[in-house]
Amino acid sequence: MASIRDVAKRAGVGVGTVSRFLNDSGYVSEEARAKIEDAMKKLDYTPNELARNLYHKKTGIIAVLVPNVSNPFFSEFVDYAEAELYRFGFKMMLCNTRKESNAELEYLDMLRRHIVDGVITGVHSLDVKEYKKIKKPIVALDRYLGEDIPVVAVNHKEGGRLAAETLIENGCRKVLHFRGATAVESPYHERHYEFERVMRQHRIQTVCYELQWNRLDSGYYREAVEDVFLRGIEFDGVFGVDRLAIECMNETIRRHRKVPREVKFVSYDGTYITEMVEPKMTAVVQPIEGLARESVRLIHRLIGGRVYKDKQVILDVELRKGNTTII
Amino acid sequence: MASIRDVAKRAGVGVGTVSRFLNDSGYVSEEARAKIEDAMKKLDYTPNELARNLYHKKTGIIAVLVPNVSNPFFSEFVDYAEAELYRFGFKMMLCNTRKESNAELEYLDMLRRHIVDGVITGVHSLDVKEYKKIKKPIVALDRYLGEDIPVVAVNHKEGGRLAAETLIENGCRKVLHFRGATAVESPYHERHYEFERVMRQHRIQTVCYELQWNRLDSGYYREAVEDVFLRGIEFDGVFGVDRLAIECMNETIRRHRKVPREVKFVSYDGTYITEMVEPKMTAVVQPIEGLARESVRLIHRLIGGRVYKDKQVILDVELRKGNTTII
DNA sequence: TTTCTCTGTGGAACCCGTTCCACATTCATC
DNA sequence: GATGAATGTGGAACGGGTTCCACAGAGAAA
Numbered sequence: 280m281a282s283i284r285d286v287a288k289r290a291g292v293g294v295g296t297v298s299r300f301l302n303d304s305g306y307v308s309e310e311a312r313a314k315i316e317d318a319m320k321k322l323d324y325t326p327n328e329l330a331r332n333l334y335h336k337k338t339g340i341i342a343v344l345v346p347n348v349s350n351p352f353f354s355e356f357v358d359y360a361e362a363e364l365y366r367f368g369f370k371m372m373l374c375n376t377r378k379e380s381n382a383e384l385e386y387l388d389m390l391r392r393h394i395v396d397g398v399i400t401g402v403h404s405l406d407v408k409e410y411k412k413i414k415k416p417i418v419a420l421d422r423y424l425g426e427d428i429p430v431v432a433v434n435h436k437e438g439g440r441l442a443a444e445t446l447i448e449n450g451c452r453k454v455l456h457f458r459g460a461t462a463v464e465s466p467y468h469e470r471h472y473e474f475e476r477v478m479r480q481h482r483i484q485t486v487c488y489e490l491q492w493n494r495l496d497s498g499y500y501r502e503a504v505e506d507v508f509l510r511g512i513e514f515d516g517v518f519g520v521d522r523l524a525i526e527c528m529n530e531t532i533r534r535h536r537k538v539p540r541e542v543k544f545v546s547y548d549g550t551y552i553t554e555m556v557e558p559k560m561t562a563v564v565q566p567i568e569g570l571a572r573e574s575v576r577l578i579h580r581l582i583g584g585r586v587y588k589d590k591q592v593i594l595d596v597e598l599r600k601g602n603t604t605i606i
Numbered sequence: 607m608a609s610i611r612d613v614a615k616r617a618g619v620g621v622g623t624v625s626r627f628l629n630d631s632g633y634v635s636e637e638a639r640a641k642i643e644d645a646m647k648k649l650d651y652t653p654n655e656l657a658r659n660l661y662h663k664k665t666g667i668i669a670v671l672v673p674n675v676s677n678p679f680f681s682e683f684v685d686y687a688e689a690e691l692y693r694f695g696f697k698m699m700l701c702n703t704r705k706e707s708n709a710e711l712e713y714l715d716m717l718r719r720h721i722v723d724g725v726i727t728g729v730h731s732l733d734v735k736e737y738k739k740i741k742k743p744i745v746a747l748d749r750y751l752g753e754d755i756p757v758v759a760v761n762h763k764e765g766g767r768l769a770a771e772t773l774i775e776n777g778c779r780k781v782l783h784f785r786g787a788t789a790v791e792s793p794y795h796e797r798h799y800e801f802e803r804v805m806r807q808h809r810i811q812t813v814c815y816e817l818q819w820n821r822l823d824s825g826y827y828r829e830a831v832e833d834v835f836l837r838g839i840e841f842d843g844v845f846g847v848d849r850l851a852i853e854c855m856n857e858t859i860r861r862h863r864k865v866p867r868e869v870k871f872v873s874y875d876g877t878y879i880t881e882m883v884e885p886k887m888t889a890v891v892q893p894i895e896g897l898a899r900e901s902v903r904l905i906h907r908l909i910g911g912r913v914y915k916d917k918q919v920i921l922d923v924e925l926r927k928g929n930t931t932i933i
Numbered sequence: 934t935t936t937c938t939c940t941g942t943g944g945a946a947c948c949c950g951t952t953c954c955a956c957a958t959t960c961a962t963c
Numbered sequence: 964g965a966t967g968a969a970t971g972t973g974g975a976a977c978g979g980g981t982t983c984c985a986c987a988g989a990g991a992a993a
Contacts, residue, residue, distance in 0.1 A: 280979095282979050282980085283980055283981095284979075292942075293942060293944060294981090295943060295944065295982080296942060297980095298980065298981055298982080299981095301980085302980095304981095306939085307941075308941060308942085325718045325719055326980070327660075327720050327978085327980070328980095329659050329719075329978090329980090330660055330978070330979035330981085331979085331981080332656050333948055333980080335981085336654075336656070336948080338721075340699070348675065348681050348684050348685045348688070349684075349685040349878070351676070354681035357700070358675045358702055361701070361702045365702075370716075372667070373684070373698050373699070382692065389655075392652055392654065394656070394697075528884075529883075533884065551824055552879060555824070555849070555852055556856075556882065556883055557859050557860065557884070609948085609949055609950085610951095614973090619972075620974060621949095621974070623971085623972060624950095625950060626971095628950085628951095631952095632952095632971085633970050633971045653950070654948085654950070656948090657949035658949085659950095660950080660980095661950060661951050661952085661978055662978090663978080
């Protein structure tokens with residue numbers, strides 16, 4: 280593979296001149312330009328990005344950590360984030376941490392090893408102190424990682440309220456509420472607190488089903504739903520994350536109960552799968568594109584070394600009415 | 607940031623000794639080890655991977671090109687591929703090409719610029735000749751890219767046959783067949799040819815609905831389904847890719863036709879969304895995990911410079927019976 | 934004519950880890 | 964005591980692009 284020195288030799292100029300030509304920086308005469316272009320073509324020369332990266336100590340790569348890309352929320356997030364990163368000239372390194380906090384650590388270490396310039400983490404397993412040690416650009420999606428790390432999230436409290444009010448307006452009297460494990464410190468718990476609060480306020484009975492920590496797979500969701508029916512829990516309204524709500528709705532339909540007439544559903548996240556089921560799911564929709572855009576905007580600014588006033592970016596959620604509720 | 611020379615100086619040894627210590631290659635005395643370890647700790651030293659990469663001319667990064675990660679087929683593929691790459695010590699760079707063949711070209715160029723060691727492409731837009739120019743490790747998912755580039759695909763012919771036979775056994779007399787654009791040369795067309803062939807053989811009428819090239823978004827699928835109903839096309843069986851079949855089934859249900867009693871559905875791909883709808887979709891299932899594993903295995907071998915006998919790896923499909931067919 | 938500025942150029946030094954070679958000990962073997 | 968192998972070490976050269984500095988010629992201003 281030809282190097283810049285080969286090009287310089289062939290063109291009969293110095294390496295500095297070739298470098299200036301390549302980067303369009305400083306003076307290069309027309310004559311030198313022509314000779315360099317010619318030599319480059321003859322040698323089929325492409326600059327080695329690695330050497331550039333070494334000098335500049337940056338790669339233009341951002342690591343995006345998600346528990347699982349096949350989860351629709353994260354796959355949409357990754358989709359938008361990649362597009363947005365591309366707009367900024369960044370490349371995306373994708374890391375599925377699954378349940379291994381080891382993988383998470385490894386990717387954080389890539390910051391120190393100069394492989395990535397920044398990390399956007401949508402993962403909730405590693406201890407906060409691991410993050411605090413790192414003085415490099417990190418943006419957290421929906422998680423508090425200490426003072427220094429900016430967070431992008433949605434207004435979960437509002438989301439909880441919207442869901443609760445919708446079920447109340449629809450006349451539900453006994454609501455099944457699937458909630459995430461409280462072990463992790465994350466803004467998303469707000470929705471559960473607010474949901475319960477509004478329900479209590481209106482004196483509506485809720486049955487809380489607490490999910491295990493960090494289990495997002497369909498298999499587990501199905502188990503949870505089966506468990507609910509096995510226990511004979513009764514309900515006329517359900518609130519839970521998309522896939523769980525869908526799983527629960529399908530089981531409800533299979534048991535010949537009418538949706539939305541007898542049982543109402545409101546799901547959380549509002550990913551595309553909620554529009555793919557029949558009846559369409561009424562959902563509190565997270566602005567995933569906005570989350571991706573804000574995450575990228577923040578990481579870009581952090582890398583640029585600029586100060587950011589907004590340590591927290593909170594986006595609005597919205598209720599998308601489907602046919603699993605009447606009103 | 608401390609460099610290896612700083613460590614060497616602090617430890618009172620040569621850089622070569624530190625390097626040998628770091629890589630566990632060659633001789634390093636216990637005494638030197640202790641001094642180096644101490645110096646590394648004091649300086650909070652981490653080797654700069656970029657410098658290593660420059661020397662070795664490799665980064666351990668594989669680019670994975672997909673049209674769209676939010677498509678369930680590709681998001682599952684990416685999910686498995688990432689896990690498999692991780693097992694081999696590779697990192698994944700993800701590229702959503704959307705419809706921009708420009709992005710595709712750019713990522714291929716990263717091979718020449720030494721940013722990635724290999725490319726796994728699940729994208730079908732760039733001209734084959736662009737690929738032929740590149741003498742670097744490339745693996746194609748479900749597409750012919752000339753003699754030199756190995757392909758990983760499934761037995762689509764078998765898939766077409768399974769789908770056709772299932773609809774025939776279920777007594778369908780007039781089948782709606784959604785097929786991909788024939789413009790692109792890809793193994794996946796085989797399923798359509800075979801499907802039609804088997805149908806003709808059994809003298810079953812089919813209505814072929816040809817989809818536009820490279821449009822995989824839900825919006826378009828919905829349009830296509832609406833179009834079908836608008837035109838008043840009649841059918842008692844449907845074959846199409848997952849999301850399309852689901853979209854069509856939902857519309858069928860909304861129009862008060864019974865599934866599977868009056869209309870049968872068989873979808874292609876069998877991603878998780880087919881198990882998320884009610885009734886569950888009968889599907890020809892692609893072994894996505896296997897595709898990912900084989901792609902990674904091949905790229906790994908190509909990078910290792912090993913010869914590969916199998917230019918084509920063809921995996922088996924399987925019919926997963928759901929409740930959109932009776933038999 | 935002198936002085937200054939602008940254009941243009943070559944190449945050493947740098948970024949940082951790796952490899953290889955020359956050289957020095959130590960210990961076992963003959 | 965001589966020979967050889969194993970152990971151990973330092974540092975120059977290398978990978979390839981970038982930057983900066985010294986230097987030179989041309990044209991303009993004084």
